[in-house]
Amino acid sequence: MKLSAPIYQLKRRAKLMVRKGSVPLHQALDTIAQEEGFARWSLLSAHAAAGPLSRTLLSQLEPGDLLLLAGRRGQGKTALGLQLLLDAVRLDRKAVLFTLEFTEKEAREHLRTRSDGVDDLSDQVEIVTSEEISADYVVLHLSGAPAGTVAVIDYLQILDQKRNKPPLFEQIGSLGVFAKQSGTILGFISQIDRSFDPSSKPLPDISDIRMPNLVDLGLFNKACFLHDGAAQMQNIG
Structure with a gap:
């Protein structure tokens, strides 16, 4: 499964979500991961590594x-x-x-x-x-x-x-x-x-x-x- 962007850009998007929406970083990361087709960030990270x-x-x-x-x-x-x-x-x-x-x-x-x-x-x-x-x-x-x-x-x-x-x-x-x-x-x-x-x-x-x-x-x-x-x-x- 190919990611829509490099992982550092996905992390940047998650941090922007934290600043704009006052959500915890782990929740923002999981949201980004789900948009990429993964249940949670750890699975996306493992795939990228x-x-x-x-x-x-x-x-x-x-x-x-x-x-x-x-x-x-x-x-x-x-x-x-x-x-x-x-x-x-x-x-x-x-x-x-x-x-x-x-x-x-x-x-x-x-x-x-x-x-x-x-x-x-x-x-x-x-x-x-x-x-x-x-x-x-x-x-x-x-x-x-x-x-x-x-x-x-x-x-x-x-x-x-x-x-x-x-x-x-x-x-x-x-x-x-x-x-x-x-x-x-x-x-x-x-x-x-x-x-x-x-x-x-x-x-x-x-x-x-x-x-x-x-x-x-x-x-x-x-x-x-x-x-x-x-x-x-x-x-x-």
Whole structure:
């Protein structure tokens, strides 16, 4: 869905509504979003953030990469991860979503939305929803997959939520070894810490990744940070 104007112009219109109508900014933003065909501003913002970058993200990744897709809730990180998988399918590459958040039906619906209604495209993305998802599970599932396979894990901070799973730093270490040996690209949807203050910097960075459990973020070599319609790729390894 194409916006009628760049997001900074839409925000300017919302601020004018605030000044003229004495309505709260969040209400004005939601009104603008609804005029653009979105239920609320956070969905419009997520669409804007994921849009331009999604067309080039896969071309910036190489076999063996470990990628962080990081942002606050509603900023487009999941949409970007799903688009990455759809782009892989377009290039006849194997694409797998490992999700501890969505049911298969929910994930499939989100994929179909991102694929502009091309059902056969979204149907080619494999969706794994097992509660047993962990590094060992992912490695076993992708064993034998061709080099260039793209997998997205949703999401990083709950990989070790169950006590029977290894610590997160061990899981990321083993996944990094597997990615390099197999030529698989692994993307990890990641939360941003609540301490991130957009008034002090426009985008979060590696220091803002929410880490409830110890992990060396240097194990990842690339990251994409999203906030309020903006997105930026960074090399971090």
